[in-house]
Amino acid sequence: MIGRLKGAVDEVGADWVIVDVNGVGYHVTCSRRTLDALPEIGGAVTLAIETKVSDDAIRLIGFASELERDWFRLLLGVQGVGTRVALGVLGTLTPADLARAIALEDKKAVATAPGVGPKVAARIVSELKDKAPAGSSLAAVLDQGAAPAAASAPDGAARDAISALVNLGYPQLQAASAISGAAKKLEPGASAEQLIRQGLKELAR
Known part of the structure; x- marks a missing residue:
């Protein structure tokens, strides 16, 4: 090969x-x-x-990169996604953009790719929410603006909250999604402890 x-x-x-x-x-x-x-x-x-x-x-x-190829392989594992659709997604979204969309359950962002309808976009987000290619660290994704929904919380608080959920055994992308959802429901300037509590409620839904 x-x-x-x-x-x-x-x-x-x-x-x-x-x-x-x-x-x-x-x-x-x-x-x-x-x-x-x-x-x-x-x-x-x-x-x-x-x-x-x-x-x-x-x-x-x-x-262009091995990371992009790794995302391609993950996309092919999603029901209804073939080579053409996977390439359409990667031609529209960078690996960081795709990770952000999955972490934040942003189906509309995924659906902007050619050949991707609402149902396929929903499956991509649902089936890949707990997955990320090796080397696709959450920290790198966050550094590229992967969690804008958590912007109302201090960067340190959001990172600490995500790290705490990861230490509890939750996958990184799932933890990021939960904390992003938590930040939307809390007041600006929420502490890491507040984000963690609300994030756990999001995960329990």
Whole structure:
């Protein structure tokens, strides 16, 4: 199986790129976001690859990062999500945006991706709410603005509250969602203790 390609951009199409690796051109299907980030023809490129094997073909799916590829694999595990839909999601949302939408149960954000209706968006949020790729830390997501709903609480309080829920055994994304929901119901400046109490109520719903 091919896990990574490193070469030069030879040709670019609507949803694919040909990567020249020592004279061999590999046809790689990519999301719109990955294609937009490619260098000009002849430029050096490295893509993380997911190899899809079927009865009549071997298909290479390319990603700008291994984290993006990991999210792709998770998306494929959701009922009703195939390669086209998964690439549509990743072409619309960055890994951080997707993690934020799942943590905050923002189905509308997920539904902005082409081919994703309300039902599929709801399944993505529901089935991935307790999952995140290895290396997709909550801290990194929060640093990129992943919890705007918790903005009314001090950053330190929100982080401490999330950390406390994680220490209690709750998955990071689920803890973030609970604290974000708690922050919406509390007064600005709520303490970590208040957020934790309200967050536990959110989790018990």
